[in-house]
Amino acid sequence: xxxxxxxxxxSQVNLAFYIANVSxxxxxxxxxxxxxxxxxxxxxxxxxxxxINQYSRLIYIYRYKKHxxxxxxxxxxxxxxxxxxxxxxxxxxQENVAINAFGHDLLLAEGLLLxxxxxLKYLSxxxxxxxxxxxxxxxxxxKEELQEVINLGESVMFSRDLxxxxxxxxxxxxxxxxxxxxxxxxxxxxxxxDKKKIESLKMAGLLAVxxxxxxxxxxxxxxxxxxNAKNEKPxxxxxxxxxxxxxxLSLKPSNFMDTMKSDMGGAAAVIGTMQAIASNNINKHVxxxxxxxxxxxxxxxxxxxxxxxxxxxxxxxxxxxxxxxRLILADALIYAQKYDPELVIDLATLTGAAAYAIGKxxxxxxGDAEDNAWNKLKTSGKNSYERIVEFPFWEEYDELLKSDxxxxxxxxxxxxxxxxxxxxxxxxTDYPYIHLDIAGPAFVDxxxxxxxxxxxxxxxRLLYDFLKNY
Numbered sequence: 001x002x003x004x005x006x007x008x009x010x011s012q013v014n015l016a017f018y019i020a021n022v023s024x025x026x027x028x029x030x031x032x033x034x035x036x037x038x039x040x041x042x043x044x045x046x047x048x049x050x051x052i053n054q055y056s057r058l059i060y061i062y063r064y065k066k067h068x069x070x071x072x073x074x075x076x077x078x079x080x081x082x083x084x085x086x087x088x089x090x091x092x093x094q095e096n097v098a099i100n101a102f103g104h105d106l107l108l109a110e111g112l113l114l115x116x117x118x119x120l121k122y123l124s125x126x127x128x129x130x131x132x133x134x135x136x137x138x139x140x141x142x143k144e145e146l147q148e149v150i151n152l153g154e155s156v157m158f159s160r161d162l163x164x165x166x167x168x169x170x171x172x173x174x175x176x177x178x179x180x181x182x183x184x185x186x187x188x189x190x191x192x193x194d195k196k197k198i199e200s201l202k203m204a205g206l207l208a209v210x211x212x213x214x215x216x217x218x219x220x221x222x223x224x225x226x227x228n229a230k231n232e233k234p235x236x237x238x239x240x241x242x243x244x245x246x247x248x249l250s251l252k253p254s255n256f257m258d259t260m261k262s263d264m265g266g267a268a269a270v271i272g273t274m275q276a277i278a279s280n281n282i283n284k285h286v287x288x289x290x291x292x293x294x295x296x297x298x299x300x301x302x303x304x305x306x307x308x309x310x311x312x313x314x315x316x317x318x319x320x321x322x323x324x325x326r327l328i329l330a331d332a333l334i335y336a337q338k339y340d341p342e343l344v345i346d347l348a349t350l351t352g353a354a355a356y357a358i359g360k361x362x363x364x365x366x367g368d369a370e371d372n373a374w375n376k377l378k379t380s381g382k383n384s385y386e387r388i389v390e391f392p393f394w395e396e397y398d399e400l401l402k403s404d405x406x407x408x409x410x411x412x413x414x415x416x417x418x419x420x421x422x423x424x425x426x427x428x429t430d431y432p433y434i435h436l437d438i439a440g441p442a443f444v445d446x447x448x449x450x451x452x453x454x455x456x457x458x459x460x461r462l463l464y465d466f467l468k469n470y
Contacts, residue, residue: 002130002157003086003116005109007146008137014094016049016060016085018078018101018108029059047077049088058092060085072382075107079385080449082108083115089133090116096135105138106149112136113153114450119164151279152464156457158182159272163443163455166261167244172218172292175241175264179220179271179290188278193219201335202311203291205327208318210293212248212301219332220267222274222288229285233342235470237463238332239270240325240348241292248321249297250304262455263325265442266347267292269459276464284467287339291328295321307406310334314427315406323411325350326424333428343373345434346425347459353417354437360444362387363458366422367434373470377434380465386441386458397423 017025022039030038034052041050042063052059062081064074078101085108089097101108116133120126138146162170162178170178176192183190195216198206203219210217220241225234245263246252252260267290274288302308306318308327312334316327325348336344354364363381365388374390381388400412400420408427412420422435441458444451 002118003113003133004135005113005146005150006135006137007139007141007143008098009139013056014058014060014089014097016062016097016099018062018064018081018099018104020064020102022063024102025061049081049085051088058089058094060088060097072385075383076385078104078107079111079114082111083450086112086115086131086133090131093132095132097133098137098139100139102140105141106145109136109138109141109146109149110153111450113150114156115452117157117160117452119161119454121161121165148280152276152461155272155276155279155464156460158275159268159457159460160452160455162268162271163262163265163457167294170243170261171215171294172241172243173215175243175267175290175292176218176220179222179274182271182275183222183278186275186278188222188224188274191221193221203331203335204308204310205316205329205331206291206293208302208306208308209242209248209295209324209328212296212298213294214298215294217291217293219335220271220288220290220292222271222290223286224274224278224282225285226281226283228283230283231285231342234285234287234339235467236336236339236341236344237270237273237286237288238329238336238344238346239266239268239288239290240264240329240346240350241267241290242295242325242328243292244294244296245322245324246294246296248295248324249301250320250322251297252322259443262443263349264292265349265438265455265458268455268457269347269438269463272457272460273463273467276460277467282464282468284470286467287341289332289336291332293328295324310428312428314408317403317406317409319409319411323421326421327410329425330428333425337430341431343369343432343434344429345436345463347436347438349439349442350437351418351421351439353421355440357418358389358440360441362389363441363462364389364391364418364437364439365434366391366393366419367432368393368426369432369434373432373434376470377462377466380462380469383465384461386462391419391422393419393422393426
């Protein structure tokens with residue numbers, strides 16, 4: 001963790017207050033002139049941090065305009081306020097702060113922690129590039145509540161690290177080893193199938209996409225099953241683990257290939273979620289499945305016009321090797337059937353169509369799960385501000401995937417591209433199912449509050465909230 005967050009009193013050098021009105025402030029820590037300045041400033045400029053420099057310490061005050069309990073916009077603005085406070089302290093090269101957010105401490109802690117994230121692995125001068133802020137204490141929450149936020153934040157940042165690591169240091173075996181490392185530290189189980197086992201299970205999609213690579217594929221199985229699990233049947237999370245996507249023989253233009261280390265964002269989200277629920281001992285039985293490979297045009301790379309046949313007997317005509325994510329997810333969705341799951345949710349940076357449709361501002365979703373699951377997921381989307389946009393899943397879209405020589409093809413027409421990708425996957429399910437396309441928000445090109453440039457870890461906070469409350 002890049003920031004040490006503790007529960008305690010206001011004993012640090014620098015102070016910060018997140019308030020609804022000026023009456024919440026202790027006048028004794030200000031001079032009369034300072035208090036008058038603060039009172040006037042927060043009335044004329046709410047929703048901003050103002051700073052008093054007392055030379056021996058800095059005091060930051062933020063007055064929010066209004067508070068609607070449970071309102072997702074307020075939750076998000078509070079997290080962003082935490083991130084903005086961290087940015088201000090780092091700008092001033094400060095190392096410590098003590099915060100009283102009068103009941104909203106956990107939101108500010110979450111934003112402060114995630115906003116202080118920086119990927120430093122390849123920088124030669126790590127000390128120079130490390131944020132100065134090292135310690136933050138919160139006075140208005142319990143140690144247990146704060147530890148939950150810390151564990152969740154660390155899981156998000158772990159997911160970000162995975163996405164930000166290039167394929168030269170994160171091939172499928174490396175990804176599996178990262179899952180193992182997390183499992184040992186947080187207490188969930190991991191099993192990894194090698195290529196020989198994958199072949200014996202006839203995972204046709206994973207083997208086809210991997211055929212152009214010199215690195216073997218991996219199929220990662222994670223399980224969190226506490227003794228007090230409330231669900232009789234497991235909830236299964238499936239994450240697309242394409243550690244690098246060149247497009248295969250349907251080669252991407254170079255400018256479309258630049259960020260394709262992020263094509264395992266779904267896998268990172270599932271691994272990060274497993275860490276989060278295990279570290280906080282959430283009382284749900286959850287299984288995570290990650291098929292992983294890179295997609296390269298070497299060797300006997302799968303070609304357009306090839307036909308592959310899955311373990312469930314369905315044949316697929318390959319029309320485009322850059323529609324590879326759905327091919328490997330299909331194997332995992334077939335494998336999920338053995339668990340007789342209550343619900344399966346997959347996450348994947350699957351289509352440009354999803355990103356074009358709603359940008360980086362939400363997650364495209366579709367599926368055939370019951371309303372209860374959808375309602376809970378959408379509520380969690382608001383709580384985490386990883387918002388869900390449900391697309392139609394009408395049977396007419398199935399017509400767009402019909403092949404002349406196989407049961408279906410892996411690519412439909414340009415229209416409704418995100419939906420036909422989801423409809424393709426539904427051919428390999430026999431349980432309640434939700435597909436999440438995170439292509440838009442998984443990797444961003446600029447900082448936005450606690451969302452940092454590069455891998456965002458999107459999906460971890462959403463799924464954690466969902467699984468905790470489902």
